[in-house]
C-alpha cells in the first residue's frame with residue numbers, strides 16, 4: 001500500500017491556481033524530494049500533507065485513509081528555521097511533544113513513565129549527535145545543532161511521515177554534508193516516509209529515493225493566475241535506494257556524490 005496517495009489535487013487561493021491536478025503515489029518509506037522554481041507551490045503541497053491547508057479539489061490519503069483535517073503526531077515537520085522552542089532547553093524541546101500528548105491522554109506523567117520518557121529523550125538526543133547539550137538553549141547551539149535538535153524533536157513523536165521544508169537550506173556546506181549523513185542514517189533506521197522541499201538539486205539527489213519537479217508550464221503573465229504548477233519530472237534514483245539498505249553507489253560517510 002502507498003503511504004501517501006495524492007489524487008487529482010488542486011489548490012487555489014481566490015482566483016489564483018497554485019497547483020493543478022496533481023496525482024502521485026508515494027510508497028511507504030520513500031524519501032521524496034520536491035524541487036521547482038520559487039513560488040511554484042512546493043510549500044503549499046507540503047502544508048496540505050501536514051494538514052495545515054486543504055486541497056480545493058481532490059484528496060490526499062494516508063495509508064488509504066483520508067488525511068485528518070488537523071496536523072497530528074503521525075506527521076512531523078522540520079522547517080529551515082524556528083522549528084524548536086527558544087525558551088526550552090534541548091531536553092525540554094525533545095520531551096515537550098510526548099509530554100503534551102501524554103498529558104492529553106493520561107494527565108501529567110510521573111515516576112517510572114517520566115523516567116522512561118527522559119531515557120528515550122536522552123537516547124534520541126544522542127542519536128542526532130547532541131549528547132552533552134541536554135541543558136543548553138537553542139540560542140547556545142550552532143545552526144547545524146539546532147537543525148539536529150529539530151529532527152530529534154520531530155522524531156520523538158514517531159511520525160509516520162516526516163515533512164522537511166528546506167531543513168538544511170541555511171547551513172554552511174560542510175555542516176550540510178554532516179547533517180545529510182545524519183538524515184540518511186535516520187531515514188534508514190526510523191520507519192518513516194519523508195517528503196522534503198529543497199532548492200538544492202545536489203541535496204535532492206543525495207538524499208531522496210525519488211525527485212519530483214513541480215513547474216508552471218504556462219507562465220506568461222496573463223496565464224500566471226489561471227494555470228497552476230504540475231508535476232513535470234518524476235525521477236526515481238538509480239540504483240534504487242531502499243530504506244535500511246545502503247547501496248554500493250552511496251558515497252562513503254562524509255563524502256558528497258558527484259552529480
Ligand SMILES: Nc1ncnc2c1ncn2[C@@H]1O[C@H](COP(=O)(O)OP(=O)(O)OP(=O)(O)O)[C@@H](O)[C@H]1O
Nearest residue numbers: 013018036037038039040041042043044045197199
Ligand atoms: N495562504 C495563502 N494565501 C494566498 N496565497 C498563498 C498562500 N500560501 C501560498 N500562496 C501563494 O501560493 C504560491 C505558491 O507558494 P509556495 O510558498 O507554496 O511556493 P514555493 O514553491 O514553496 O516557493 P519558495 O520556493 O519560494 O519557497 C505563491 O504565489 C504564494 O503567494
